[in-house]
Amino acid sequence: MTIKNQKTFLPLVEKPSRYLGTEINSIKKNFDLAKLRFALAFPDLYEIGTSHFGIQILYNILNSQDEICAERVFAPGIDMEKYLKADNTPLTSLESRKPLASFDIIGFSLLYELNFTNILTILDLAKIPFMANERDECWPLIIGGGPCTCNPEPVADFFDVIVVGDGEDAILEISKVWMEWKQHFYPDKAKLLELLSVIQGVYVPSFFDPLYDASGFQILKPKRSDYTGVTRAVIDDLDKSDFPTSPVIPFGRPVHDRLRIEIARGCTRGCRFCQAGMIYRPVRERSVDKLLKLTDLALSSTGYDEVSLLSLSTGDYVCIEPLLKSFMEKYADKHIAVSLPSLRADSLTPDLINLVKKVRKTGFTIAVESGSQRLRDVINKNISRQQIIDTVANAFKNGWRIIKLYFMTGLPTETDDDLHSIVDLVKDVNKIKNKNCHGGKINVSVTTFIPKPHTPFQWASQICLEESVEKIKWLKNSLNIPGIQFKWQNPEVSILEGLWARGDRRLSRLLLSAYKKGCRFDGWSDMFNYGLWKEAIAQDGIDIDFFTTRKRDISEPLPWDHVNINVDKKFLKQEWEKALKCEATYDCRTGDCNNCGVCDFVNIKPIISEVPEKILDTSSKQNLQPENLKETNYKKFEVSYSKLGEAKYFGHLEVMNIFLRSIKRADIPVKFSRGFHPKPKISFDDPLPVGMESHEELLYITVPESINPEEIVTGMNKSLPEGLDILKCRLAPGKSAANLDKNIKYSVTLKEAGFNEKDLIDFNSSSQATLSLTSKKGKKIDVNLKSFVVKINIPDQYRLEIILKTINQRKLRPLEVIKKIFNLTDENLSNAIIIKKGFSP
Numbered sequence: 001m002t003i004k005n006q007k008t009f010l011p012l013v014e015k016p017s018r019y020l021g022t023e024i025n026s027i028k029k030n031f032d033l034a035k036l037r038f039a040l041a042f043p044d045l046y047e048i049g050t051s052h053f054g055i056q057i058l059y060n061i062l063n064s065q066d067e068i069c070a071e072r073v074f075a076p077g078i079d080m081e082k083y084l085k086a087d088n089t090p091l092t093s094l095e096s097r098k099p100l101a102s103f104d105i106i107g108f109s110l111l112y113e114l115n116f117t118n119i120l121t122i123l124d125l126a127k128i129p130f131m132a133n134e135r136d137e138c139w140p141l142i143i144g145g146g147p148c149t150c151n152p153e154p155v156a157d158f159f160d161v162i163v164v165g166d167g168e169d170a171i172l173e174i175s176k177v178w179m180e181w182k183q184h185f186y187p188d189k190a191k192l193l194e195l196l197s198v199i200q201g202v203y204v205p206s207f208f209d210p211l212y213d214a215s216g217f218q219i220l221k222p223k224r225s226d227y228t229g230v231t232r233a234v235i236d237d238l239d240k241s242d243f244p245t246s247p248v249i250p251f252g253r254p255v256h257d258r259l260r261i262e263i264a265r266g267c268t269r270g271c272r273f274c275q276a277g278m279i280y281r282p283v284r285e286r287s288v289d290k291l292l293k294l295t296d297l298a299l300s301s302t303g304y305d306e307v308s309l310l311s312l313s314t315g316d317y318v319c320i321e322p323l324l325k326s327f328m329e330k331y332a333d334k335h336i337a338v339s340l341p342s343l344r345a346d347s348l349t350p351d352l353i354n355l356v357k358k359v360r361k362t363g364f365t366i367a368v369e370s371g372s373q374r375l376r377d378v379i380n381k382n383i384s385r386q387q388i389i390d391t392v393a394n395a396f397k398n399g400w401r402i403i404k405l406y407f408m409t410g411l412p413t414e415t416d417d418d419l420h421s422i423v424d425l426v427k428d429v430n431k432i433k434n435k436n437c438h439g440g441k442i443n444v445s446v447t448t449f450i451p452k453p454h455t456p457f458q459w460a461s462q463i464c465l466e467e468s469v470e471k472i473k474w475l476k477n478s479l480n481i482p483g484i485q486f487k488w489q490n491p492e493v494s495i496l497e498g499l500w501a502r503g504d505r506r507l508s509r510l511l512l513s514a515y516k517k518g519c520r521f522d523g524w525s526d527m528f529n530y531g532l533w534k535e536a537i538a539q540d541g542i543d544i545d546f547f548t549t550r551k552r553d554i555s556e557p558l559p560w561d562h563v564n565i566n567v568d569k570k571f572l573k574q575e576w577e578k579a580l581k582c583e584a585t586y587d588c589r590t591g592d593c594n595n596c597g598v599c600d601f602v603n604i605k606p607i608i609s610e611v612p613e614k615i616l617d618t619s620s621k622q623n624l625q626p627e628n629l630k631e632t633n634y635k636k637f638e639v640s641y642s643k644l645g646e647a648k649y650f651g652h653l654e655v656m657n658i659f660l661r662s663i664k665r666a667d668i669p670v671k672f673s674r675g676f677h678p679k680p681k682i683s684f685d686d687p688l689p690v691g692m693e694s695h696e697e698l699l700y701i702t703v704p705e706s707i708n709p710e711e712i713v714t715g716m717n718k719s720l721p722e723g724l725d726i727l728k729c730r731l732a733p734g735k736s737a738a739n740l741d742k743n744i745k746y747s748v749t750l751k752e753a754g755f756n757e758k759d760l761i762d763f764n765s766s767s768q769a770t771l772s773l774t775s776k777k778g779k780k781i782d783v784n785l786k787s788f789v790v791k792i793n794i795p796d797q798y799r800l801e802i803i804l805k806t807i808n809q810r811k812l813r814p815l816e817v818i819k820k821i822f823n824l825t826d827e828n829l830s831n832a833i834i835i836k837k838g839f840s841p
Helices: 005-012 053-063 078-087 113-125 153-158 168-184 189-196 275-279 288-302 320-334 350-356 373-378 385-397 416-436 465-478 491-501 507-517 530-540 569-580 645-649 652-665 709-717 757-765 814-821
Strands: 036-042 068-074 105-109 141-145 161-163 208-212 218-222 259-262 306-310 337-339 364-369 402-409 441-448 484-488 634-643 682-684 693-704 724-731 743-749 770-774 780-784 789-796 799-805 833-840
Touching (some): 005 078, 005 645, 036 053, 036 168, 053 068, 053 105, 078 113, 105 168, 113 153, 113 491, 161 168, 259 288, 288 652, 306 320, 320 350, 337 350, 373 416, 385 416, 402 416, 416 441, 416 465, 441 491, 465 484, 465 491, 491 530, 652 682, 652 724, 743 814, 757 789, 757 814
Parallel strands (some): 036 068, 036 105, 105 141, 141 161, 306 337, 441 484
Antiparallel strands (some): 208 218, 682 693, 770 780
16 A cells, blocks of 8 residues: 655755655566565655765665565654654655565664664564564564674664675675575465575674673674584675766755765774774776776766765775876766765875866865874874875865864873874974965864774774763864864763663663664754763663773673684784784785785785776767867757646755756766866756746757757756756857746645635735835845736635746745735645746736
């Protein structure tokens, strides 16, 4: 059964486009005919979840199988959660709007510990029992995957299955086993879990009993002698793995609103605090040829104007300069920029800087971690102070105006001198900025170090809350300098993150308690409530210091000891000892093997890219290249379009992005402005408010003379979401005609209060009806409605048609007009349906 009630909440909630599911490249299959219905759940808001590259990969892989229907669901906003609960309406998927409980498998992405309460939100709204032991074969199989699963224990009681490591192969194996079980072994759920446990990377928590010794350490007792732990799943070659060349293009403003291309997985720098650098080993680089092919296909299917090269350390990709040169040759003249989101100071060379800035200057964040060389040696951050200074100087000299520096406080062996070194380094960087970039900015970000599992620092103590607050406060006061913006993570968030990172199964009851007290979206500063967490911790008798700040013995049992991520514990211990001696371990990508234990050098080994003799031209079709159009004459078109149905929930900025990307996908060459940040010559008429439909809106586009109107109409209509349609395209009127005031016709329907004929008679008979408005600058303005209202007609009690005149470019909104004429309240108008019928003579 399709739940339709959820649609009725869209006019009432913030950012209703989060819940539409009609994005370009979203996939809609026949839900009822699929052998396996798989819901991909992300326990955070749509804007965060749609920016996660992993969910795009899994969505693509699952839907490539004919018998599988994969759909998405994200944690709803607090307002939508309230309406769903009040109406007793279950949470549904985006694509088919089916209740989550009707899916066969629900897979959660576990990227961040402070998203854990949102897992319970999704299960609760789906009316699915929280605990795995409360769900029989009639309920969906609940699985989890992602980096947090390297210590799955804090949430183990909620999941039937947890995937540790790369999910591309594991997700298909799980799906295959489930379909075989459904056909041959249903309803024996124990048999299903047994079959799944054979898959590499699959952890079945119910196959272990947690025991606690006299010291309070959790020790897992296997229920089966042949299943005593789980070994991480690893994709051995990224060139052979699936990649989403038609990723879903989110509505709204996702955190990462650009095309993401994963150029490599894994890192061998060996930073001792970095969990990702350990659990994603070895380094596997995609080939340059493969990356160029993937990028060509993905740009054609998305229309993005920026490509982000993803890797734990993008600058370490061996062929980064040849790759960037190839990108620039292909895309610079199409105004497609390239960003390198993850860079080390020693990898950001002047050549790279010059390549990146060819289109526009995308951002640079330099992870410095510590201000002192001594502490950088402790953490094995093999960069020098001079490399940091030189990198910043090069960036500012080449026109960058904002540089972001990232530091941690509370690192093992940190002293007051190390804190002073952060301040000294930032001040020196600020001097460089003042010398090379007038009006530039230094953004300094500081977080409290959190020891994570499977790192050399997993035995380190996390500094206590009070010490963290004191250190960040001191840094903030010391860096209160013009041109420096200081940001920090709330130390209360850090201490909770540390608790969940290194906790065990005793935390499951804490999560339930915190959720019942109202904890949601704990990673969001405006939602985080440490007071509620403190209440829950006290209520459940959790000793937070036991998991975070106490001194640890290197021989004690760890809650994640049964999880083998392929890095030897012996290696981690050696690195911990070297850290205390300030000894370096060098990158095995360019040096000798460090014997970390990951590689068998047969199936699992480092894969390093090579520069191909010839960079293949992978363009699938002939494009009109802007470089050939530099001397071309241009013309301006007026394009009319309709915005109907659920498209009325797009905000103006969303509509702009949708059309810009549609134009890119249609290969319509557009004239660009000049200057620091070139913009396409596209403009829109007066924007509609969210919730209003329109039969005719206008946009203007400047293109070469060779382009005809039919190309624009046909090309754009091929790739617009439901509810947006290009109606016609014609030469734009001249400036004098364009500036003429237009009459606009609206239809307004009220669901409850009606339109009183007497109010209309009184308005028509009056000589003046004053409406008080507030300008954008806050100035009070009185206007005479009689001058703006051309015609009003009331076909029936609840429907009105009105034509409003534009005077000197001033437009009045229909609701503010009828509110005045008919003496209506905001409550009367809250459910009004407004349709802009178009322009009237």
